[in-house]
Amino acid sequence: MNIKNFTYCNSKKCRILLLAFFLLCVGFWFSLPKQLFNDPSSTILYSSEQKLLGARIADDGQWRFPESKSVPLKFEKSLLAFEDQYFYSHPGVNPVSIGRAFMQNMKAGKVVSGGSTISMQLIRISQKGKSRTVLRKIQEMILATRLEIRYAKKEILALYASHAPFGGNVVGLEAAAWRFFGRTPDELSWAEAATLAVLPNAPSLIYPGKNSERLLKKRNNLLDKLYRIGEIDSTTCELAKLEDVPREIHRLPRIAPHLLDQVHKRKKGERVTSSLQFDLQNRVNEIVKRHQKNIEANQIYNMAVLVVDTKTREALAYVGNTEKNGDVNHGNQVDIIRSLRSTGSVLKPFLYASMLNEGELLPNTLVPDIPTQIAGYSPKNFDLRYNGAVPAQKALARSLNVPAVRMLRDYGVERFHFFLQKMGMKSLNRPASHYGLSLILGGAEGSLWDICGMYASMAGILNHYNWNDASYYSNEFQTIRYTNDSIEWKNPDSQAFLKASSVYQTFEALLEVNRPDGESGWKSFSSSQKIAWKTGTSFGFRDAWSIGVNTNYVVGVWVGNADGEGRPGLTGVGAAAPVMFDVFDVLPASEWFEQPIDEMEMVPICRNSGHRASRWCDQVDTLWIGKTGLASNVCPYHKQVHLDATGQYRVNSECEKVGNMIHRSWFVLPPAIEWYYKKRNPLYRPLPPYRDDCTGVDENQAMELIYPKSNDRIFIPIELNGTRGKVVFELAHHNPDANVYWHLNGEFMGTTCGNHQQELDPGEGKHVITFVDDEGNSLVKQFEVVGKQQHQIND
Structure with missing residues (x-):
């Protein structure tokens, strides 16, 4: 093979290797899901001071609070001491821990140590308990390294604290702190933080109320380690050991359950800070409980109280109903x-x-x-x-x-x-x-x-x-x-x-x-x-x-x-x-x-009628009213009357000289109003009658029918025995001593004096009733009887 071919061959291999390396990098980069956890969360309601008012369990039946962005210092120190002491120095995988775990497992002939970092454990938690094999371990190591690239160390800790299992249906540090100790993670003691730090290691084995001795031993060993590495002093360590481990599950607060229901409908699975004031809500709850005992004596079972700030329009206390007493359901769940x-x-x-x-x-x-x-x-x-x-x-x-x-x-x-x-x-x-x-x-x-x-x-x-x-x-x-x-x-x-x-x-x-x-x-x-x-x-x-x-x-x-x-x-x-x-x-x-x-004005007001004073009002008060009230009517009830020298009778020019008359302002109400008003107001003075020798007297509204009104439709009541009842007709007359003669449809029905009431039994249909007094004044009214009496709203 010549040098040229060798160079070409090597170049081709190089490109393949580069491509393979590139593909590995891409695969590594996209190996981690965009979102590690898609689990449903509990709905959490806080007061305005960030105190827990209540929580609703997540849709999957787990107590899992929405993710928190921070981890309390005591829990962080305890967790790192127990799980991953070199967390802040390794890139997601600790080779020393992996090697040590390998040697321990080989020596024991079984898996006794995993050597997993917190990052690796977080990956395993996100994969929902898949089988623990060597291949799976390698995959966790790769993904943990990728995790460290995406998230800061503090963020990884927060994710772990939010999703670590703590036994039963309790997931996450915040839920565990409330369920096992009845307080927030920030309020945990060193003993409590150490207890929660060891639980995720074996949540199905070590659980409050079961295996308490093993839990206590494991917690105390961690406290000793915290002392050895200088996180706590000897006194703190010894005092922490004296604390007992949790032996029962605490109920989450139910301070505003009905508002929590409203929040759950609108913002399910979210962490909601309300406007409620924690102490006020508790005090109002106590007030409701105290009064609940009183109202239940009258078989009244429900009560609601709402307190609102007028400036911010925020609800400060929200008691949607009373708490349920016993096993009887009285609709206490209704908001x-x-x-x-x-x-x-x-x-x-x-x-x-x-x-x-x-x-x-x-x-x-x-x-x-x-x-x-x-x-x-x-x-x-x-x-x-x-x-x-x-x-x-x-x-x-x-x-x-x-x-x-x-x-x-x-x-x-x-x-x-x-x-x-x-x-x-x-x-x-x-x-x-x-x-x-x-x-x-x-x-x-x-x-x-x-x-x-x-x-x-x-x-x-x-x-x-x-x-x-x-x-x-x-x-x-x-x-x-x-x-x-x-x-x-x-x-x-x-x-x-x-x-x-x-x-x-x-x-x-x-x-x-x-x-x-x-x-x-x-x-x-x-x-x-x-x-x-x-x-x-x-x-x-x-x-x-x-x-x-x-x-x-x-x-x-x-x-x-x-x-x-x-x-x-x-x-x-x-x-x-x-x-x-x-x-x-x-x-x-x-x-x-x-x-x-600026919107009000001092105005003369008639003391008797409350209207703006007219020229005849003799008793006037100057009062503040809104400026829109300047358009209201002046007093319609005061008028000038003419009396004889004795002041006992009204007169006119037909029976008395003008020079002998006494002219006075008089507060006069319409007959129907006057009839009831004078009974409740003893200082009210009805108009004096005209003197006998006066002629040409025009007595407007000498009489007024109180019931029924003209053209009214009357419902005749039906008695308990099924018979048709009667209707009480009532008339008012200015002169309390007048005789009034009653006629129904032209038929004389009787005479009344003083108390002008009669019980009549008109048949169904239209009727005319006529009243005539001693002076010849008459009043004619029409009404219609249409059937039996119906009920009305009474307040």
């Missing part, structure tokens, strides 16, 4: 905070605020509180009594149903429906006509989550106005969040859907709600917090609500049965409010809201 329940009266403040906002109401404007029937719907107050007329803010504070329904009728169901949707009530997914006037009394369902968010938005409007130079944010109506992500408030503006003045006046009205027995003397204590709060009780005593708000917090409480079973005596003020006040007691005290003076 009541997100469930839709009848709202009772908790929406009344929003109607009050919206009417203030539109200038259709002032805080003390009298609102009728008389028997009312609107298109067959007849609301009743909770105490089944009527006041004639009540200042709007007192009607709100006392949660009177009849004034609320009449206010909603005047405001408009459609407008209020839109208002609630804009405030964030997502459950209103049907047209306004579906709910009708019952919307204000619990005819719609809402969640504690949304309603607390709505109250928080109101507080936010007022806070931001006062803190932001009398301007608002365009994204004020924010939903509550359970992660501690801050809100980016946008576009400061001087306009708002709901003005700060309306919110302030609403909260001022809610300060006067009657507190539970234990809080009745709250005004006597200078340290007591001011809390604007509202209760609600749904029809049939199924839902009891209490929502409270101050500058910093909203606390919402719901009490009832998850299955909807009502219980006698279940009311918002009796069952939910005490819980709410106990929660406020564990919250930091808050200052009261600042008055938004």
Whole structure:
């Protein structure tokens, strides 16, 4: 062979060798999977302080926390001393350890040592326990070397700590620390860290509660080694040996289980840091447990509490339901905070605020509180009594149903429906006509989550106005969040859907709600917090609500049965409010809201009617109202009356000289309102009658039919024995001494005096009823009887 051919041949071989080497390098580079582990992880929920609130087991039945980026120092030192003392100096394979293991195995005639580094062990763990052969060992060595190229040493340690088996269904250091010691890896002692360091070496053999003596011996040997290599001193070593090894499995914390369920649905297998405050959550849990014992005496089994920060709109405490007692399931797994329940009266403040906002109401404007029937719907107050007329803010504070329904009728169901949707009530997914006037009394369902968010938005409007130079944010109506992500408030503006003045006046009205027995003397204590709060009780005593708000917090409480079973005596003020006040007691005290003076004005207000004072109002107070209230009506109830010299009779120019008349301002209510109002207000003075010699008297509205109203449809009640009942008709007359003559369809039915009530039994169909008094004044009304009485929502 000549030199030329030899050179060519050698060049060809060289290229083949180079190609083979290149292919080996490519194979080596791509030998390691892009992702070592694809195992499902547990869902982990932390508090805002990074304390564990709860965890859900992974889909494969393993307790495996999501990967951690770091390893606690004690565990790292213990692990390296036990498994791989030269971890930071070798490239993934330790030839000395491999050689030593080979000689030991040859001498013993069996495998007694593997010589694997932590990198090699990590590769083996990722391959899910494949058979341990010489070929597999070589493959682990190659992959471990590749692993060292891709990851830093600290990252390899973190991967190992996150995926090492610790026995049973416990995988990873974090899960092991909680299951075996009930604490975080960072809180482990040297003895505990050493125990966990030796477990992955033989997790199926050495397991807490089994083989405890072997585990103790192995741990103590490691502690001795840590002492010998200078990681711990002799005192620490001896004290660590005195600690016992774990002998039972700890349950993971269940501090916010229902929020954990929500997190698991949305972020399964992730590590989620919530906005909950650890200590507050625990204290609220204790409050719920304490009150749970009381409500169970009345066969009420469920309760939910939500605490919201008004500034960040973050949930600070989340108790979705009571804990299960015994083996009886009372729906404790249901997250009541997100469930839709009848709202009772908790929406009344929003109607009050919206009417203030539109200038259709002032805080003390009298609102009728008389028997009312609107298109067959007849609301009743909770105490089944009527006041004639009540200042709007007192009607709100006392949660009177009849004034609320009449206010909603005047405001408009459609407008209020839109208002609630804009405030964030997502459950209103049907047209306004579906709910009708019952919307204000619990005819719609809402969640504690949304309603607390709505109250928080109101507080936010007022806070931001006062803190932001009398301007608002365009994204004020924010939903509550359970992660501690801050809100980016946008576009400061001087306009708002709901003005700060309306919110302030609403909260001022809610300060006067009657507190539970234990809080009745709250005004006597200078340290007591001011809390604007509202209760609600749904029809049939199924839902009891209490929502409270101050500058910093909203606390919402719901009490009832998850299955909807009502219980006698279940009311918002009796069952939910005490819980709410106990929660406020564990919250930091808050200052009261600042008055938004720039949006308010001092205006003369009629003391008796609450309207802007007219020229005839004789008692006037100058009060702060929102500037939108300047467009409200002046007082319609005061008028000038002319009396004779005795002041006992009204007169006119037909019976008395003008010069002899006494001219006075008089507060006069319509007859139906007056009928009830004077019973509850002894200082009310009805109009004096005209003197007998006066002629040409024009008595407008001398009488008014209270029930039924003109053109009303009446449902006749059916008695328990199945017979048709009767209807009580009621009339109001300005003159309490007047005789009134009743006629039904032209037939005389009788005479009444003083108390103008009669029990009648008209048949089905249309009817005409006529009333005539001694003075010849008459009143004619039409009504229709259509059938038996139907039930109504009662609050």
